[in-house]
Amino acid sequence: MDLKSFMAEYKEKVEEELRKFFIAKKKEVNNELLLRAVETIEEYTLRGGKRIRALLMLIGYRMYGGEGDEIIKAAASLELVQSYFLIHDDIMDESKLRRGKNTVHKIYEEEHLHNGYPGNPQRFGENAAIIAGDLANIYAFEMLSNTTFPLERKEKAMRELERIMEYTGYGQLIDIYSGVLNTFSENDLLLLHEYKTANYTIYGPLALGAILAGNEPMAIRDFAIPIGIAFQLQDDILGLFGDEAKIGKPVTSDLAEGKKTLLIIKALERGNENQRKVIGAALGNPAVTLQQLQEVRDIVKKTGSLEYSQALAAELVNKGKSALAKLEISSEEYRRILEDMAEYIIRRTM
Amino acid sequence: MDLKSFMAEYKEKVEEELRKFFIAKKKEVNNELLLRAVETIEEYTLRGGKRIRALLMLIGYRMYGGEGDEIIKAAASLELVQSYFLIHDDIMDESKLRRGKNTVHKIYEEEHLHNGYPGNPQRFGENAAIIAGDLANIYAFEMLSNTTFPLERKEKAMRELERIMEYTGYGQLIDIYSGVLNTFSENDLLLLHEYKTANYTIYGPLALGAILAGNEPMAIRDFAIPIGIAFQLQDDILGLFGDEAKIGKPVTSDLAEGKKTLLIIKALERGNENQRKVIGAALGNPAVTLQQLQEVRDIVKKTGSLEYSQALAAELVNKGKSALAKLEISSEEYRRILEDMAEYIIRRTM
Numbered sequence: 001m002d003l004k005s006f007m008a009e010y011k012e013k014v015e016e017e018l019r020k021f022f023i024a025k026k027k028e029v030n031n032e033l034l035l036r037a038v039e040t041i042e043e044y045t046l047r048g049g050k051r052i053r054a055l056l057m058l059i060g061y062r063m064y065g066g067e068g069d070e071i072i073k074a075a076a077s078l079e080l081v082q083s084y085f086l087i088h089d090d091i092m093d094e095s096k097l098r099r100g101k102n103t104v105h106k107i108y109e110e111e112h113l114h115n116g117y118p119g120n121p122q123r124f125g126e127n128a129a130i131i132a133g134d135l136a137n138i139y140a141f142e143m144l145s146n147t148t149f150p151l152e153r154k155e156k157a158m159r160e161l162e163r164i165m166e167y168t169g170y171g172q173l174i175d176i177y178s179g180v181l182n183t184f185s186e187n188d189l190l191l192l193h194e195y196k197t198a199n200y201t202i203y204g205p206l207a208l209g210a211i212l213a214g215n216e217p218m219a220i221r222d223f224a225i226p227i228g229i230a231f232q233l234q235d236d237i238l239g240l241f242g243d244e245a246k247i248g249k250p251v252t253s254d255l256a257e258g259k260k261t262l263l264i265i266k267a268l269e270r271g272n273e274n275q276r277k278v279i280g281a282a283l284g285n286p287a288v289t290l291q292q293l294q295e296v297r298d299i300v301k302k303t304g305s306l307e308y309s310q311a312l313a314a315e316l317v318n319k320g321k322s323a324l325a326k327l328e329i330s331s332e333e334y335r336r337i338l339e340d341m342a343e344y345i346i347r348r349t350m
Numbered sequence: 351m352d353l354k355s356f357m358a359e360y361k362e363k364v365e366e367e368l369r370k371f372f373i374a375k376k377k378e379v380n381n382e383l384l385l386r387a388v389e390t391i392e393e394y395t396l397r398g399g400k401r402i403r404a405l406l407m408l409i410g411y412r413m414y415g416g417e418g419d420e421i422i423k424a425a426a427s428l429e430l431v432q433s434y435f436l437i438h439d440d441i442m443d444e445s446k447l448r449r450g451k452n453t454v455h456k457i458y459e460e461e462h463l464h465n466g467y468p469g470n471p472q473r474f475g476e477n478a479a480i481i482a483g484d485l486a487n488i489y490a491f492e493m494l495s496n497t498t499f500p501l502e503r504k505e506k507a508m509r510e511l512e513r514i515m516e517y518t519g520y521g522q523l524i525d526i527y528s529g530v531l532n533t534f535s536e537n538d539l540l541l542l543h544e545y546k547t548a549n550y551t552i553y554g555p556l557a558l559g560a561i562l563a564g565n566e567p568m569a570i571r572d573f574a575i576p577i578g579i580a581f582q583l584q585d586d587i588l589g590l591f592g593d594e595a596k597i598g599k600p601v602t603s604d605l606a607e608g609k610k611t612l613l614i615i616k617a618l619e620r621g622n623e624n625q626r627k628v629i630g631a632a633l634g635n636p637a638v639t640l641q642q643l644q645e646v647r648d649i650v651k652k653t654g655s656l657e658y659s660q661a662l663a664a665e666l667v668n669k670g671k672s673a674l675a676k677l678e679i680s681s682e683e684y685r686r687i688l689e690d691m692a693e694y695i696i697r698r699t700m
Binding site: 094321 | 369379380381384385387399438441442446462463468469473474476477478480481484485487488489491492495499502504505510512515516519520522523525526527529530531538541608634
């Protein structure tokens, strides 16, 4: 099996498990308000996405010889974790849209407006969305708990899931500081990428799969963490240099958000006073123009900052790939799938 | 042992376990920003509180013959759950103070202001507090996971904790709707109290203790749910008729918040047009006066609404007590402690 057919086969199965979970959950709640909340979380979760974390958990399981379909349910739980993070993330970023539809806090804000509820619609929307995110979080634990793996493995997997979510929370916190601290450094940024991307998107899912197959996950780290950081560096390069169709958001949005990417950090470090001023005027400016974007792109290139990020990403990819080559796993087929997955992860955004 | 000495002995031990957890956690994080976040959650958690949920979990364990001190660690995890709910609750209620000190979102908002960070201080404060609450949530699961109970029991306890948190989330959601729906009924309110108070504060903790002692928790429901609802009814009575020193908040605060208690629901249902107008003008009015409070109190009495709440609370207490008398447990001593606890819960706020 190659990566493409693996993804095609399992993405649908993962979504089927999510649908089953929500059908059962909707039967459980016997109150109209709660039913609507469950439906909102369901619709948000099933809007789409590549299910990359679930697929990596499946790969982590299969590559250690794990068999059977119970793993699909366990893997699907990561998509509920993802809903939890995204629902809270949307609040924090004050995003109105997610995959072209209203974010959860916007859905509730509009319900408030539409029905003429008393009080502040934005507050109501955010409050309901904090709770909806919290519920998606608990649903994720529930879904993993509901699997029938041997208790020892399940217990280890629960602890790993706790660790993943703890580290991702740390990543989120460092992330909000990245927007406000002048002293935010390359080291801070790499720690952020390790916690929030490498741990959450790549290493954690693979580790969970390995654990449920009865294996220790530690060896996977040497592959997953560098690949995960490289992915984020690549994502940031696309965010500044990609085109709108490819990255699915306005080309100015990383700049407008004030995202302190490695590209920006290095350009500020290496640039002259004038170049720093140009970046300073564009970064975190909601009205940043395409002209300013082009100037920042030029500075990032001229200072060698683009090259620096690209070189670091390439180095990390090589590091990850050579760790993968040495990994003792039970199936060469899955090593190839993982190689393809690494390529896939690096070549495009999710 | 009586309730008083039980509480005196174990409250300190529960807090000692929390302190130990945070000492270990502070050693784990090797980043200044994260260290401060852990310290903030620690300080918030250790500000005080009667540790009622932890104590009930201990009672649930001991009354089924559970022995040893590992249960203290498990019980302490409920105080982290409490921090999680309160941190998010403070955001939702826009509360500035909790136990006389700044709420978590206020702490971060002031950090933002003090350091002159760019952007919106309130947004930064709320974002950091959403994450801090999420972390406290994960810490709770971690602390329970770290205990050394037999795996079967621990797995059941994890699932029970998930159920508790799910139901409490439902309670929170119904609660925010109670503030905006004109159609909010007595049945809605009793469901809210069942989910948010009876389940979370009384039944859940006792059930967790029973499970970790190797027992089925279902029989405890018949005691715990009525007592929990009665507690909340009593709390609402105190909220309207108590004095400030006793309830620890302004006597007008329930009215100002627009809290739809059973007292209010029944008075609106039974009152004449003029009485409904008086209540309507006071409810949810941040500038509500002591004069208005007195008028609302009079209406709640005159319509028989106070009597109705008191009678329902008394009925529920009797129901709970007779279920307790029939409960098959291994220790009469703990039945008495639980009786005292029920009295204690009903006689005062927490």
